[in-house]
Structure formats: structure tokens, C-alpha cells
Amino acid sequence: MGYRRMTLAELLGDLVAFRSLTPQDEGLPGFLQLRGRLGLSEEHPPRKGEAAYARVVVEILREAQARRGARLHRLLYLGDTKRNDALTIKALSHHLPIRGFIAAESLEESQRIEIKTRVMFANRWEGLAAFQDWLEDFPVDEGTALILDLDKTAFGARGRNDGAVDSARMAALYRMAEETLGQDFQRESFKALYLKLNKQEYHFFTRDNQDYLAYICLMAVGGAYPPSALLSDLSSGRLHDLAGFIRRCQENGVPRRLLPIHQEVSQGHLRGDPTPFKGFRRWEYRETVARMDWLPDTTSREELLKGEIVLTPEVIEFCHWAKDKGALLFGLTDKPDEASLPTPKLRAQGYLPLHHVPMKLAGP
Numbered sequence: 001m002g003y004r005r006m007t008l009a010e011l012l013g014d015l016v017a018f019r020s021l022t023p024q025d026e027g028l029p030g031f032l033q034l035r036g037r038l039g040l041s042e043e044h045p046p047r048k049g050e051a052a053y054a055r056v057v058v059e060i061l062r063e064a065q066a067r068r069g070a071r072l073h074r075l076l077y078l079g080d081t082k083r084n085d086a087l088t089i090k091a092l093s094h095h096l097p098i099r100g101f102i103a104a105e106s107l108e109e110s111q112r113i114e115i116k117t118r119v120m121f122a123n124r125w126e127g128l129a130a131f132q133d134w135l136e137d138f139p140v141d142e143g144t145a146l147i148l149d150l151d152k153t154a155f156g157a158r159g160r161n162d163g164a165v166d167s168a169r170m171a172a173l174y175r176m177a178e179e180t181l182g183q184d185f186q187r188e189s190f191k192a193l194y195l196k197l198n199k200q201e202y203h204f205f206t207r208d209n210q211d212y213l214a215y216i217c218l219m220a221v222g223g224a225y226p227p228s229a230l231l232s233d234l235s236s237g238r239l240h241d242l243a244g245f246i247r248r249c250q251e252n253g254v255p256r257r258l259l260p261i262h263q264e265v266s267q268g269h270l271r272g273d274p275t276p277f278k279g280f281r282r283w284e285y286r287e288t289v290a291r292m293d294w295l296p297d298t299t300s301r302e303e304l305l306k307g308e309i310v311l312t313p314e315v316i317e318f319c320h321w322a323k324d325k326g327a328l329l330f331g332l333t334d335k336p337d338e339a340s341l342p343t344p345k346l347r348a349q350g351y352l353p354l355h356h357v358p359m360k361l362a363g364p
């Protein structure tokens with residue numbers, strides 16, 4: 001048996017923007033160009049769900065439409081997170097009529113579809129067929145733009161294949177820690193601390209920010225803030241934010257081998273950069289690409305969905321349908337640019353932006 005393969009660029013071209021809100025198509029403006037035009041006060045690109053995010057996205061889509069001689073009348077949105085994607089749809093709805101589809105697959109549950117105002121929630125990706133039916137009274141044509149979330153929607157479908165996306169991040173954490181700590185790297189204690197602090201009860205401290213979390217775990221197992229002291233300071237309330245953590249590490253004395261990362265992250269944090277740990281994200285890019293189209297065609301679907309990042313057939317099919325009706329397709333993701341694009345050095349070695357990397361298509 002053979003799997004079909006394609007790249008997202010075959011559908012989207014370079015109409016893709018990662019977290020920096022800079023379209024990969026250089027003919028389109030991004031956050032930096034639009035900030036002044038839209039009178040936004042944000043210094044850093046706004047995040048999904050924020051009002052400014054919606055304003056920038058709508059403006060980019062208007063430009064993309066103008067370039068092909070069309071107006072922007074309506075939006076469609078495909079995503080996977082109940083909170084962030086639903087908030088993004090709501091923010092976009094203040095500008096244009098919109099309908100969204102959000103799925104997280106759960107095969108243990110019986111199939112369920114629920115419509116709340118302008119969003120259809122489903123526990124199967126095949127629920128997209130019902131979404132298509134729901135669009136009977138919502139024109140899909142040249143005046144429509146389809147916003148496609150990439151991470152865990154177009155590929156690594158939530159509830160089905162997202163474990164492969166998460167394992168790329170975990171592998172990146174290990175690589176980064178190994179590179180920094182060498183022989184002293186103890187994978188088990190690093191993993192235990194990461195899994196503990198990644199829980200919701202510690203979001204007050206980590207802000208659910210993977211860059212912060214990677215840095216915190218590295219500093220802790222690397223000797224700048226012993227894990228036991230860290231956990232007891234968190235439970236006693238002596239420590240409650242990253243600024244405090246950085247200060248405490250400096251007081252304790254940061255080991256020499258951790259200094260470059262400590263400086264990179266603490267300075268980025270001071271500047272307000274929400275993705276301050278660039279080195280970690282570069283590892284994440286490499287580990288993500290390494291999990292695309294690497295298993296042989298004889299691999300069973302079940303194994304493939306566990307070990308490889310694949311495209312979501314139902315989503316791709318829906319995109320083709322909308323494109324055939326004339327809709328503009330645009331890929332939009334919160335994935336940091338550093339985790340999605342090769343450095344110039346890697347590019348010279350043949351590494352490609354994620355949307356240009358061939359992936360297999362595989363469903364359940």
C-alpha cells in the first residue's frame with residue numbers, strides 16, 4: 001500500500017503566516033508594515049484571539065484579495081483549539097461574517113456535532129462534511145477567504161496525530177538540554193520537572209509559554225535553581241513569575257555553560273518578546289521536519305499516526321472544495337517562525353519551510 005503525499009504549498013502557495021504575522025509571500029504586508037497603517041500600539045505581534053490580531057489578519061487578506069482583483073466579503077476558519085481558535089473567530093467576526101469549524105478527535109466518544117453561534121464544534125475531523133452542509137446558506141466564492149490553522153489542524157490533527165507534533169517538541173527539549181549540559185544531562189529528572197510544570201496548576205508561573213518552560217527546566221536541572229527549591233518556592237508563594245525566577249538564578253549564580261541561554265532569554269523577556277528562547281525553537285524546527293514523511297509506505301496507519309506528522313485528509317479535501325469554488329486559502333498559525341522556517345545555514349543544506357515539506361496524508 002502507498003500513501004499519497006503533498007505539500008501545503010501546493011494548496012496555499014506562500015499565503016502562510018507564522019506567529020510573527022509576516023506572510024511568507026513577500027508581496028503581502030505583515031504586522032510590521034500594518035502596525036502604523038492600522039494605528040496599533042503593540043510592539044510585538046499580537047496573539048491569536050486578540051482584537052489587534054484580527055485586524056492585521058483581515059488587512060492581509062484584503063490585500064491578498066485586491067491582488068487578484070477580488071473583494072473580501074466573508075471568512076471561513078478551520079482550527080483545533082476550543083479556546084484560542086474560537087476567540088480568534090469571535091475577534092474576526094467583528095469585521096466580517098464568518099463561520100468556523102473546530103475539531104478535536106475523540107474516537108472513544110460517540111460522534112457529536114454542536115453549533116454555537118458561528119462555530120461548529122466536532123469530535124471527529126470527518127465532521128467537516130457536516131460543516132460543508134451548514135454552509136448551504138453561506139456563500140463560498142471569490143469573495144470568501146478560508147483561514148486554515150496549520151498546527152494540529154492541517155497537519156498533526158488534534159486527537160489523532162498531535163502526539164507526533166508534541167514528541168518533536170519534547171525531542172527538541174532533550175537536544176537543547178543535551179547540547180548545553182553534555183554528559184551531565186539527566187533526561188529523567190528533566191522530563192519529570194517538565195511534565196510537572198507543564199500542567200495547568202503552574203500556568204500562573206509559566207504563562208503556558210513553552211519558551212519559558214524550556215528555559216526554566218534547563219536552568220533548574222543545570223544547577224542555577226535546584227528543582228526541589230524551585231517547587232517549594234512555588235508552593236510557598238515566594239516565587240510567582242519569570243522575572244522572579246531570573247532574579248533568583250542571578251543571585252544563586254548561573255553556571256558558565258548556562259550563561260549564553262540565560263542572557264538570551266532574560267534579555268528577550270525584558271524586551272517583552274513572547275518567544276525568547278530561539279535556540280530551543282530552532283531545534284523544534286529540525287525535530288518537526290525529521291518527523292515528516294520519514295517512515296516507509298509499508299507502515300500501518302496506526303503506527304504512522306503515532307510516529308509521523310501527516311496531513312489531515314478531511315481538511316485537505318475541504319480546502320480543495322473551497323478553492324474550487326473560488327475561495328482564497330490562507331494558512332495561519334501561532335507556531336513560532338523559528339520553529340517553522342530553516343535558518344539560512346539550514347536552507348543552504350536543503351531544509352525547507354514547513355509548508356514546503358512533503359507530508360503523507362493519513363486518516364484513521
Ligand SMILES: [Mg+2]
Nearest residue numbers: 080149151152
Ligand atoms: Mg492549531
